[in-house]
Amino acid sequence: MNIKMERFKIDLTEIEGEGDFPCPHCGEIISPDDDSGMVYDIIESTEADGELEKVTIKCKKCGSAIQLEGFSLFKEIGNSEKIFDIEDYLNLQEKFMSF
Numbered sequence: 770m771n772i773k774m775e776r777f778k779i780d781l782t783e784i785e786g787e788g789d790f791p792c793p794h795c796g797e798i799i800s801p802d803d804d805s806g807m808v809y810d811i812i813e814s815t816e817a818d819g820e821l822e823k824v825t826i827k828c829k830k831c832g833s834a835i836q837l838e839g840f841s842l843f844k845e846i847g848n849s850e851k852i853f854d855i856e857d858y859l860n861l862q863e864k865f866m867s868f
Contacts, residue, residue, distance in 0.1 A: 774832050778819035793832035809835075 777793040784790050789800040798855055799809050815823040824837045 774827075774834055776834045776836070778836045778838060781837055782841075783839070792828040792831060792833055792835065794833040795828060797828055797830040799826070799828065799835070 771850045775794045779790060779793070781788070787800075787802075789798055789802075791798055797808060803809070810829065811824060812827050812834065813823075813825040814821060821840045824840075826835050826837065827833070828835060830863070
């Protein structure tokens with residue numbers, strides 16, 4: 770039996786709050802603060818001109834692939850001279866709390 774993995778795109782510039790969002794398929798809450806490794810896995814990250822452009826994660830509850838876009842906003846929120854990378858994404862809570 771072949772199970773097709775659902776694929777979704779989420780624009781992070783449209784998320785309110787601290788960066789948490791529900792998986793579009795199963796509703797599991799995905800948070801950039803969660804470093805437990807139990808909710809999602811980072812499958813791939815894509816950079817353009819040395820800056821983070823996209824991150825694809827996999828929800829561990831339902832197996833859906835979720836492509837995250839809109840990282841340019843976080844560069845504007847933080848230090849605009851610094852390149853926003855995957856480590857910055859994983860440390861978003863402090864940036865959102867002051868937003």
